Amino acid sequence: MTTRLRSSDGATTIVAAGLLAAAALQGVPTTVVFLAFTLLIAVSELFEVSLPNEVPYMLGVAPALGFVMLGSYDSLEVVLAFGLGATLALGIRALVRRPLRIPQIAAHTIALALAAGVYAQVAGLDHLPRFEAGDTRISPIGLVTMFVTILLVQSVLHSLRIAEQGHTRWWPKFRGQVRATAALQLSAVSVGALLALSYPSLDVYAFLLFLAPLAATQFAFRQFASIRTTYLQTIRALSKVPEMAGYTMPGHSTRVAELSVAIATELGIPERQIDEIEYAALLHDIGRVSIPDPEDDQHAIPHPELAMIGANIVRETGHFPRVADMIEHQQDPYRRRGEDVDRDLPHGAKIIKVASAYDDLTRPGGIGLSSWDALEKLHLGMAYAYDPQVIQALTRALEKRGAI
Amino acid sequence: MERKPHGRAIPGRLRRYIAASIIAGMGAVALAILVDPEIDWKIAVLFGSLAFAAEQFPITVPIGSTYSVTFILTIAAIIIAGPAEATIAAVFAAISVRDVREKPLHRNLFNAAQLAFMASATAVVYQTLGGSIGESIRAIDASDLLRGVIAPLAVAVTLSFMVNTAMVSAAVAMSQNMPFGRIWRSGYAAVWRTYVAFALLGVMLGVLYLQAGPGVVIFLLMPLLVARHAFQAAVAMENAYDSTVRSLISAIEAKDPYTSGHAGRVSELSEMVARAYGLSPQVQRKIRYAALMHDVGKLVVLNKVLQKPGKLTPEEYEHMKAHPVHGVEIVSEIELLSDALVGVRHHHERMDGKGYPDGLIGDEIPFLARLIMVCDAFDSMTSTRSYRKAKNIEDAFAELHRCVGTQFDPAAIEALERAVAKEGWEPHPETEALFAVPVPEVHERRHHGDDHAASL
Numbered sequence: 087m088t089t090r091l092r093s094s095d096g097a098t099t100i101v102a103a104g105l106l107a108a109a110a111l112q113g114v115p116t117t118v119v120f121l122a123f124t125l126l127i128a129v130s131e132l133f134e135v136s137l138p139n140e141v142p143y144m145l146g147v148a149p150a151l152g153f154v155m156l157g158s159y160d161s162l163e164v165v166l167a168f169g170l171g172a173t174l175a176l177g178i179r180a181l182v183r184r185p186l187r188i189p190q191i192a193a194h195t196i197a198l199a200l201a202a203g204v205y206a207q208v209a210g211l212d213h214l215p216r217f218e219a220g221d222t223r224i225s226p227i228g229l230v231t232m233f234v235t236i237l238l239v240q241s242v243l244h245s246l247r248i249a250e251q252g253h254t255r256w257w258p259k260f261r262g263q264v265r266a267t268a269a270l271q272l273s274a275v276s277v278g279a280l281l282a283l284s285y286p287s288l289d290v291y292a293f294l295l296f297l298a299p300l301a302a303t304q305f306a307f308r309q310f311a312s313i314r315t316t317y318l319q320t321i322r323a324l325s326k327v328p329e330m331a332g333y334t335m336p337g338h339s340t341r342v343a344e345l346s347v348a349i350a351t352e353l354g355i356p357e358r359q360i361d362e363i364e365y366a367a368l369l370h371d372i373g374r375v376s377i378p379d380p381e382d383d384q385h386a387i388p389h390p391e392l393a394m395i396g397a398n399i400v401r402e403t404g405h406f407p408r409v410a411d412m413i414e415h416q417q418d419p420y421r422r423r424g425e426d427v428d429r430d431l432p433h434g435a436k437i438i439k440v441a442s443a444y445d446d447l448t449r450p451g452g453i454g455l456s457s458w459d460a461l462e463k464l465h466l467g468m469a470y471a472y473d474p475q476v477i478q479a480l481t482r483a484l485e486k487r488g489a490i
Numbered sequence: 491m492e493r494k495p496h497g498r499a500i501p502g503r504l505r506r507y508i509a510a511s512i513i514a515g516m517g518a519v520a521l522a523i524l525v526d527p528e529i530d531w532k533i534a535v536l537f538g539s540l541a542f543a544a545e546q547f548p549i550t551v552p553i554g555s556t557y558s559v560t561f562i563l564t565i566a567a568i569i570i571a572g573p574a575e576a577t578i579a580a581v582f583a584a585i586s587v588r589d590v591r592e593k594p595l596h597r598n599l600f601n602a603a604q605l606a607f608m609a610s611a612t613a614v615v616y617q618t619l620g621g622s623i624g625e626s627i628r629a630i631d632a633s634d635l636l637r638g639v640i641a642p643l644a645v646a647v648t649l650s651f652m653v654n655t656a657m658v659s660a661a662v663a664m665s666q667n668m669p670f671g672r673i674w675r676s677g678y679a680a681v682w683r684t685y686v687a688f689a690l691l692g693v694m695l696g697v698l699y700l701q702a703g704p705g706v707v708i709f710l711l712m713p714l715l716v717a718r719h720a721f722q723a724a725v726a727m728e729n730a731y732d733s734t735v736r737s738l739i740s741a742i743e744a745k746d747p748y749t750s751g752h753a754g755r756v757s758e759l760s761e762m763v764a765r766a767y768g769l770s771p772q773v774q775r776k777i778r779y780a781a782l783m784h785d786v787g788k789l790v791v792l793n794k795v796l797q798k799p800g801k802l803t804p805e806e807y808e809h810m811k812a813h814p815v816h817g818v819e820i821v822s823e824i825e826l827l828s829d830a831l832v833g834v835r836h837h838h839e840r841m842d843g844k845g846y847p848d849g850l851i852g853d854e855i856p857f858l859a860r861l862i863m864v865c866d867a868f869d870s871m872t873s874t875r876s877y878r879k880a881k882n883i884e885d886a887f888a889e890l891h892r893c894v895g896t897q898f899d900p901a902a903i904e905a906l907e908r909a910v911a912k913e914g915w916e917p918h919p920e921t922e923a924l925f926a927v928p929v930p931e932v933h934e935r936r937h938h939g940d941d942h943a944a945s946l
């Protein structure tokens with residue numbers, strides 16, 4: 087984990103701090119309602135879920151959106167309540183030594199400010215239909231615009247941050263983030279609306295009721311995240327079998343997987359496919375366990391056949407047809423002499439072929455070439471064996487790691 | 491894992507019990523309609539249809555407990571309109587298309603009676619305790635809400651929850667011949683939290699429905715649908731995980747085709763024992779996967795050692811004995827198994843201390859390891875190997891008992907015996923071909939030498 091300050095984090099944090107300062111200058115409301123919402127935001131901020139793309143998400147935004155919809159405070163005051171609540175939660179996280187998540191809080195602050203502003207504009211239009219309960223009036227069209235605003239702003243900020251962190255393009259990250267958070271943001275907006283509608287009559291009991299859907303959401307996402315983690319850990323663990331049994335070099339599959347992910351990221355491949363490429367790279371040598379003993383001649387069975395056996399092992403699971411295809415074609419040249427480029431060849435297969443060859447050339451104790459020499463050797467194979475685009479992506483990935 | 495449906499007839503005691511429950515359910519419906527002065531059919535049909543729709547897509551939360559929206563809707567209907575509407579809505583929920591098709595009639599009727607009984611009992615108790623219903627809630631304030639809604643509802647839900655779970659546990663206890671208390675604890679001890687959360691949601695839905703109109707249903711449904719979607723994704727992923735790990739393990743162990751499917755069966759046996767002991771679903775799951783992966787370390791052992799017909803040289807024996815340690819090394823980064831790693835490391839220890847890798851004696855060996863050891867030996871003996879035929883279950887247990895004290899733990903054997911007696915076990919006479927591409931056979935197969943009773 088690097089802790090150096092990134093410029094996007096810096097910019098987001100400064101903007102968020104600016105917003106909070108402006109809000110504070112306008113005056114801190116001292117009403118019970120303001121205090122109650124600030125505390126509720128602090129409590130909800132401690133509910134943290136891990137999204138399908140492993141990004142943490144704190145649920146404090148939901149009551150803040152409810153506070154916007156309550157309509158009795160202006161946007162800056164809501165932002166101030168969120169800022170104070172989030173800071174309180176931050177203090178608690180610091181006390182129990184949990185990650186602080188400052189960049190996420192900053193991004194949420196900015197997204198909330200914009201969503202609140204947009205909602206106030208739209209809800210202010212008189213002729214729109216509304217839900218009413220007590221003094222609360224909620225505009226459904228306002229809700230939709232609020233949902234879209236918070237989803238887009240938050241995803242843009244997040245993807246810029248990740249793109250900078252990983253030196254990659256932001257568009258695939260943005261799409262991944264929208265996909266991963268849309269449902270949760272929709273939930274946050276709905277729960278916020280429930281809170282705003284029930285607060286006038288139910289008072290603090292609305293807060294208690296409000297925590298129930300929040301807890302259900304957190305529980306569901308936690309389950310998903312924990313199974314996903316176990317899954318990946320198990321695949322990683324089993325991918326160690328060929329090397330521990332002496333069929334391949336120690337660390338080979340892990341290094342090939344890391345490099346394949348870096349190359350795929352360079353190529354702008356969507357996140358979900360990157361997961362599959364990682365699995366395929368981890369398991370690309372699994373077929374070798376069919377060789378009775380590593381001391382036997384490893385060439386007794388031709389490599390394409392080993393790849394086929396490995397692919398069939400994965401195919402047998404019935405869940406990763408594309409991973410199996412990648413493993414099956416990991417040996418295939420990207421084009422054959424006198425033929426056109428094979429367009430059906432999976433991207434993952436071409437990537438794994440390059441990553442595996444690079445690792446064979448450079449790993450200590452093996453051929454042991456320098457990164458430069460290895461790249462040069464791979465370049466020589468560009469006419470037929472290796473896809474030039476993949477080689478370029480590898481070069482860029484190595485540059486960013488400072489390997490060349 | 492779904493066991494095959496038992497073909498045997500329903501015992502008489504259970505039949506009488508089910509009949510009584512169904513009559514009680516019908517009585518509950520009648521009572522709810524009688525105590526309710528006027529039936530608001532709009533509410534009954536609206537909430538009934540929502541509940542019906544929800545039940546068509548039931549969702550099982552991964553690792554235990556179930557998740558049903560019907561309870562939320564029933565509570566809301568009680569608050570909005572009263573006992574009759576809530577009970578009618580609950581009866582709608584009982585008509586689950588899939589259950590009607592797949593489960594026997596008596597189970598469907600029993601479930602419907604349970605749902606009706608639960609709704610009616612909650613509503614009638616709520617009303618008797620002076621809980622507010624309908625119009626009076628429209629302008630309720632916070633302190634009245636506690637006295638007029640939440641307090642009576644808490645009492646009513648607690649009572650009906652107790653009665654309902656007790657009735658279901660009794661039916662399960664009679665049909666499976668298990669102690670009532672254990673079923674009740676293992677099935678429901680963990681569920682009450684969900685019920686509290688759902689009851690609160692029901693209150694919220696009811697009050698908001700009265701105050702802001704039917705539109706609010708969508709605000710409440712939205713987070714529930716999102717949570718449901720996440721649960722469903724988790725269930726799908728858990729299933730994918732299960733079959734992936736199973737087939738990877740059996741494919742990898744196909745290095746030795748004569749033991750194919752062995753790990754899967756040891757895993758199934760160990761989980762059966764865990765289930766028979768009423769361990770929590772989370773622990774069952776850990777045991778299942780620890781047992782599934784207990785022998786991965788063997789893949790690191792050279793085939794020529796694994797399959798050597800004669801006596802191993804001291805070096806070869808040392809090499810062989812390292813396999814549980816290699817196994818731990820492989821699976822150590824799987825957090826799910828972190829407290830089950832001892833089961834992998836010590837599954838070749840013997841009660842008399844002559845096992846490996848650490849030579850632990852008796853109680854020093856973790857129970858999970860003693861259990862895996864027994865299941866492992868049991869499956870080896872009841873499977874056909876190249877050099878001998880499968881033993882039947884009685885002979886296998888006799889052989890296990892013969893080695894009590896030296897090799898096996900009597901408690902572990904007894905646990906396995908109980909589990910097998912309860913759920914049955916199909917000995918595994920034939921080995922099956924695992925995947926389409928034949929594994930190249932370089933060496934000729936010979937005597938295999940992994941008879942567990944003879945301690946490998």
